[in-house]
Amino acid sequence: xxxxxxxxxxxxxxxxxxxxxxxxxxxxxxxxxxxxxxxxxxxxxxxxxxxxxxxxxxxxxxxxxxxxxxxxxxxxxxxxxxxxxxxxxxxxxxxxxxxxxxxxxxxxxxxxxxxxxxxxxxxxxxxxxxxxxxxxxxxxxxxxxxxxxxxxxxxxxxxxxxxxxxxxxxxxxxxxxxxxxxxxxxxxxxxxxxxxxxxxxxxxxxxxxxxxxxxxxxxxxxxxxxxxxxxxxxxxxxxxxxxxxxxxxxxxxxxxxxxxxxxxxxxxxxxxxxxxxxxxxxxxxxxxxxxxxxx
Amino acid sequence: xxxxxxxxxxxxxxxxxxxxxxxxxxxxxxxxxxxxxxxxxxxxxxxxxxxxxxxxxxxxxxxxxxxxxxxxxxxxxxxxxxxxxxxxxxxxxxxxxxxxxxxxxxxxxxxxxxxxxxxxxxxxxxxxxxxxxxxxxxxxxxxxxxxxxxxxxxxxxxxxxxxxxxxxxxxxxxxxxxxxxxxxxxxxxxxxxxxxxxxxxxxxxxxxx
Numbered sequence: 001x002x003x004x005x006x007x008x009x010x011x012x013x014x015x016x017x018x019x020x021x022x023x024x025x026x027x028x029x030x031x032x033x034x035x036x037x038x039x040x041x042x043x044x045x046x047x048x049x050x051x052x053x054x055x056x057x058x059x060x061x062x063x064x065x066x067x068x069x070x071x072x073x074x075x076x077x078x079x080x081x082x083x084x085x086x087x088x089x090x091x092x093x094x095x096x097x098x099x100x101x102x103x104x105x106x107x108x109x110x111x112x113x114x115x116x117x118x119x120x121x122x123x124x125x126x127x128x129x130x131x132x133x134x135x136x137x138x139x140x141x142x143x144x145x146x147x148x149x150x151x152x153x154x155x156x157x158x159x160x161x162x163x164x165x166x167x168x169x170x171x172x173x174x175x176x177x178x179x180x181x182x183x184x185x186x187x188x189x190x191x192x193x194x195x196x197x198x199x200x201x202x203x204x205x206x207x208x209x210x211x212x213x214x215x216x217x218x219x220x221x222x223x224x225x226x227x228x229x230x231x232x233x234x235x236x237x238x239x240x241x242x243x244x245x246x247x248x249x250x251x252x253x254x255x256x257x258x259x260x261x262x263x264x265x266x267x268x269x270x271x272x273x274x275x276x277x278x279x280x281x282x283x284x285x286x287x288x289x290x291x292x293x294x295x
Numbered sequence: 296x297x298x299x300x301x302x303x304x305x306x307x308x309x310x311x312x313x314x315x316x317x318x319x320x321x322x323x324x325x326x327x328x329x330x331x332x333x334x335x336x337x338x339x340x341x342x343x344x345x346x347x348x349x350x351x352x353x354x355x356x357x358x359x360x361x362x363x364x365x366x367x368x369x370x371x372x373x374x375x376x377x378x379x380x381x382x383x384x385x386x387x388x389x390x391x392x393x394x395x396x397x398x399x400x401x402x403x404x405x406x407x408x409x410x411x412x413x414x415x416x417x418x419x420x421x422x423x424x425x426x427x428x429x430x431x432x433x434x435x436x437x438x439x440x441x442x443x444x445x446x447x448x449x450x451x452x453x454x455x456x457x458x459x460x461x462x463x464x465x466x467x468x469x470x471x472x473x474x475x476x477x478x479x480x481x482x483x484x485x486x487x488x489x490x491x492x493x494x495x496x497x498x499x500x501x502x503x504x
Contacts, residue, residue: 024338025418026480026488027462131482141422143482190302190310236455237419237426239338239345241308263340263419271305 002068004122006152007106010061013148015126016258017053020134020144024262030242031138034216034258034281035117038076041172042121045073045098047164052125052157053135055148057118062148063108064120066101070156071123071164073098074107077115077282078174082108097168114174115282116214123164127157139216140259174282181207181288184255184276186245188293191235191267195247199227203245203269204293208253212285216259218246219283226251227269240264243272243280245291255280301359304345309355311344311362316428316456319344320416321367323492328368331361339417339492341426341455371428373414374493381460382501383409383451387471389439393453396436404472405500407434413458413496418488423462423480425490434458442468449474451498458498460490475501 006013016039019032033039039054055062060079074081074095081093086104093099093107101107109118128135128145137144148154192200206223213220227247240246240263244256248266255272257280270293272280283289299322302310313319323337323344331346333353338345346358385405387393394404415425438454443466446452450461452469461467462479479489490496 021336023422023487024336025492026486027418027420027422027424132487143422187303187305190304236341236343238310238312238340238343239308239419241304241310241345241347243305261420262338268304271303271308274306 001158002066002070002156004064004070004126004154004156005067006063006148006150006154007065008061008063008108009148009150010057010059012058013062014056014137014139015053015128015145015148016056016136017134018051019136019258020132020138023132027262028132028141028143029138029260029262031134031136031141031144031258033119035076035119035278037172037275037278038117039119039121041096041169042073042075042119045075045096045164045166045169046071046121046123047160047162048121048123048125049159049161052121052159053128055120055126057109057120059116060109060111060118062118062120063106065106066103067153068103070101071098072101072107073121074109075119075121077112077118078171079112079118080110082110084108094168096171098164114176114178116284117281122156124160125157127155138259140261178284178287181290182279182283183290183292184280185273185292185294186270186276187273188270189268192269194229194231194235194267195269196228196230199229199269202227203291206290208289210283210285210287210289214283214285216257218257218260219255219280220252221255221289222252227253229267235265235267237263237265240268241271243277244268245270245272257281299362301355301362303355306350307347309346309348309358311346313342313344316341316416317370318367320371321369322362322365323417324368324372325365326362329365331358334358339419371414371416372493373495374491378412378495378497379489380497380499381475381477382499383473383475384502385473385500386503387451387473389470390472393436393470393472397434404434407431408458408472409498409500413498415490415492415494415496417492418490421462421465423488423490424459425479425488425494427458427490427496428456436470438468439470442466446471447474449476451475
């Protein structure tokens, strides 16, 4: 069985799959890849089953050495890729393509030129043991396979879903760097009626800035002015959906990502669409965001 | 009983809001016996229930109709079987202040906390945290105005109509009346959480130090 040895990590690299279901009553959320579309695209490129696990690397910096042959693909945040052979000879490799690693080859992800989270899919899947039915690491609950560390050796599974049908796909975004502004689609509710008409207008028309406080729990945004509440009551704790735009007391919204808390005590003014959730997981500090509210 | 309100929460979730905790818990129990097709997960809140659904299989309108046609169970059903006993040392920082808020002495509050059966209404907040309620006279107290940034594992608290045990160190705004050494969360168990919906609980005084 081939393995991948971790030889470098950036800020944070974790194993993720499609998430953990059925434990919300015990206080455990879903986790899973933050940008699900990018993880799924990598999984398809290497022809894995949809629930195979990938590595999610925050801001690049990840390097792995193959022990035995391995077929991989990198998707998500646009990173320069280098493959160094056991002989020391190095060559570049491309994102969104199948990359064949021979025994001893090391693949290194540089710092991304666009986006935040890159995904490494390996044919056969990252076969670390599952915890509560999933191979996802939940940073909030601290449950799942521990974040990767240098010298970890990751087993590669044998289960695949047929043979790869394409060698490469067009990058869905990111080839030309980070755009200054990103538009995210959202549906108003469940608690839009807890806000003033001015707050809803502001949500529709203002430009929000991505703050440095960005993690797998959420993306904290700052608007030109706080979103004012029409209802001042304390909200009894209620369940929170993935992609919720929760507005804490200070009035600046947080977009909830994969590791968001199961319940919360601040009202949610709108919830992002599925596609917008994946895009939000790639927002980088300093970028501008506008919301397009759909009826 | 007032009919539930249906609130959209994105493309895959529907928030159902009830007038009382009992109504929310009763609907949850009824839907567990008669699940709605296409609803893949349910999460409870203090007055609400969030239904996660597959839009390829069902629609918001279909779920709303199914919920409206469902007769809720009569509130919280206590699980059959053993009552979980939680030994508590009642030396919490907020014990005396909380007793005063309730017009009780510290002894009176301990007697009230240990002298009733609690039931886990739902879980959330952190792995292993159960929201416990009881039928006896309310021990309703507001949360702390400023939450603590650090509450130790095992801290036993009160907030609103609930009592609960912090499964691990975390921030928290509940009023702390004591502590226990009984682990609330253990991945080696089939059910990692000690307290699950319907679990009956008695607190026992293990000391006051």
